[in-house]
Amino acid sequence: MANVGTESVQLNSATSNVSWSPIHRQVNLGDWLFRGLTALFAGCVIALLVGIFAILTWESTDAIRRFGIGFLTSTKWDPVFKEFGALAFIYGTLLSSALALLQAVPLSIGTAVFLSEIAPGWLRAPVSFLVELLATIPSVIYGLWGIFVLVPWMRSYIGPALSSTLGFLPFFQGPNYGVSVLTASIILAIMTVPYITSVTHEVLRAVPPMQREAALALGATKWEMIRLAVLPFGRTGIIGAIMLGLGRAIGETMAVTMVIGNRADISASFFAPGSTMASVIANEFNEATYDLYVQVLVEVGLVLLLVTVVVNILARVLVWSVRTGPTGAARA
Secondary structure, eight states: OHHHHHHHHHHHHHHHHHHTSHHHHHHHHHHHHHHHHHHHHHHHHHHHHHHHHHHHHHHTHHHHHHHTTHHHHOOOEETTTTEEOOHHHHHHHHHHHHHHHHHHHHHHHHHHHIIIIISOHHHHHHHHHHHHHHTTSOHHHHHHHIIIIIHHHIIIIIHHHHHHHHTTSGGGOSOOOSOSHHHHHHHHHHHHHHHHHHHHHHHHHTSOHHHHHHHHHTTOOHHHHIIIIIHHHTHHHHHHHHHHHHHHHHHOOHHHHHHSBOOOOOOSOTTSOBOOHHHHHHHHTTTOOSHHHHHHHHHHHHHHHHHHHHHHHHHHHHHHHHHTSHHHHHHO
C-alpha cells in the first residue's frame, strides 16, 4: 500500500511537471496566436464592409445633401437639368429580380430533387456538372445570347403568346419591343439556376437516410417521402440557396444592361423597357461630365449596397424564423 501511495504521488508530480512544462506553455501561446489571427481576419472583413459604406457615402455627400430622401422617391432622371431620382432604378432592380426568382426557384428545386432523389447514378454526375457549368459562363455571353436569340423570340413568339393568353392582366399589355424587364428576368433566371440548384442539391444530399427510410416505412410513396420528409428537413438550407440566387440577380450588371432596354421609367407592363441600379451605373458612368453627376451615380451604388444588405438581413430573419419554428425546434 505504501508503494501504491508513493507511485500515486510520483504520478501526480509528473503530471504537474508536464502541465507547467515549456512545451505546454508553447502550445497555449500558439492557440492564443491562432485565435488572435483568425479574429484579425474576421475584423478585416467587417472593416472592409464598413470602409465600402464609408467611401460610397463620402463620395456622394453633395448628392445626398442636395436631393435628400427625395432621391429615393422621385422618378425624374435628367442629367441635362441636373434632376435625379432613383426610384425607377430601384423598381426595375426589385421587379426583375423577383420575376427571375419566380422562374428560377421551381426549376432549380425540381432539378435538385431529381438529382438527389430520382436520377440514376450514371446520369447524376454529368447533369450536375452541366448545371454547375452554367455558373462559369461570363455574363456578357448571356447578354449576347439574349440580344441575338431571346429578344427576337420574345418579340415574335413569347410576347404574343403571353398577350393572347394573359392579356387581360395589366402586366402583359402594351407594345412588345423584345427588350424589356421580362426579358431581363429570363436572363437572370437562367443565371441564378445553377447557384440555387447546386446549393439545394447539397442540402438534400445532407438529409439523413433515416428520414427517408422512416417515411417509406410508414407507407409513404416516393413523392410523399420527398414532400413530407426531405424538403421540410432541408428548408432552411433551401431558403439560403434562394437568397443566394436573389443576391446574384440583384447585383447582375452586364447581361441585364444588354436586354432590359435602359429606360428610367416605372410601368406595370412586363413588356416595357426598364433599368436597374447596376445597369444605369454601367451605362452612364463614363458619360458623367460633372461632379454632381458622378456623385449621383455613386449614390445609386450606395443604394444598391443598402438594398443588398437589407435583403440579406431579411433572409437571415426568415431563416431564423424557420429554424425556430415547430419543425426547427424539434430538429434543434
